[in-house]
Amino acid sequence: MRPIYDAHIHLDVYDNAEQKQIIKDMETYHVEGLITVSRHLLSAKRNLKLAQENKRIYPAFGFHPEQSLTSEQDIENTLYFLMKHQHEMVAVGEVGLPYYLRKQNNTIPIAPYIEILEQFIKIAKRLHKPIVLHAVYEDAPLVCYLLEKHSITKAHFHWFKGDSKTVERLIQNGYFISFTPDVCYKEKIQSLAKRYPISQTMVETDGPWPFEGPFQDHKTHPRMIHQSVEKIAELKHMKLTDLYETIASNTRAFYKL
Structure with a gap:
């Protein structure tokens, strides 16, 4: 095992005992840091507290799209929280569009979610x-458009799924x-x-x-990410130590850790 980062985890969702165990295990498993993303304002507050208690936890604040719409005041309060704690967060997130929610109920309008996402894109800029x-499958091109519209260059699509054309678009945009x-x-x-550049x-x-x-x-x-790194090294036909170094370096540079 070499030093590595978990670039996307909902640490606040684990119970207190699980959180403590994960943090305790970080040294054992050479996990240098956790990028812990937020689902809403309360989630952001919990992640901020976790980060204040341990310097290897790096919080991101946002509104997860796979949930019912909240009030305009709640979004404004969340955006205010981002502004107030901008020097303590490493990123805006998790934000996006409700693909799976709309699969369950196709009457859910997408326009309000786009409006919320654009507010977070603007504050990130x-x-x-x-x-x-x-942003997955058919939603990904729309999100790419919104990022391009606001000239966003530092975007992290977590657990991405999409068509070949969108993959190429992400690559060309440096996402x-x-x-x-x-x-x-x-x-x-x-x-x-196999296809995606290891540098991204x-x-x-x-x-x-x-x-x-x-x-x-x-x-x-x-x-578990160590097994992921081993598999990617196999798929890329790369030396495992080189892949560890590259992925860790990518994460540090992207999030300015």
Whole structure:
């Protein structure tokens, strides 16, 4: 194991005992840091507290799109929180569009979510912060358009899924993607890993989201990213130590750690 970062985890969603165990295990598993993303204002406050208690936790603040719309006042309060704690956060996120929510209910309008996303894009640009995105399949081109509209260059599409044309668009724009442990057992994700430039690649768990394959029935833990790195090195025909160094360097540089 070499030093590595979990570029996307919902640390605040774990219970207190699990959080303490993960933080305790970081040294054992050579996890240098956790980029812990937020789902809403309360989530952001929890992640800020976690970061204040441990310098290896790096918070991002945003509004996760796969949930019901909140009030305009709630969004304004969240944006105010971002402004107030801009020097304590490493990025704006997690933000994006509600792909899966709309799959469950196709009557949900997308326009209000686009409006909210654009507000977060604007504040990311204003604060010169990277933005962490939930934008998959058909939603990804629209999100790319919004980023291009506002001249955003530092964008991280976590657990990305999309068509070949959109993949090429992300590559050309210099956007980063990160791979979860499903790269170890899903062929489509492995194909994406082969294609995507290693210079624009990170790794993540998206914990506590559960995984299958060799991770079936195991609580998602940052130690799993080592298996992801090993698989990517195999797919890329790269020396494992070189891949570790590149991915860790990518994460540090992208988030200014």
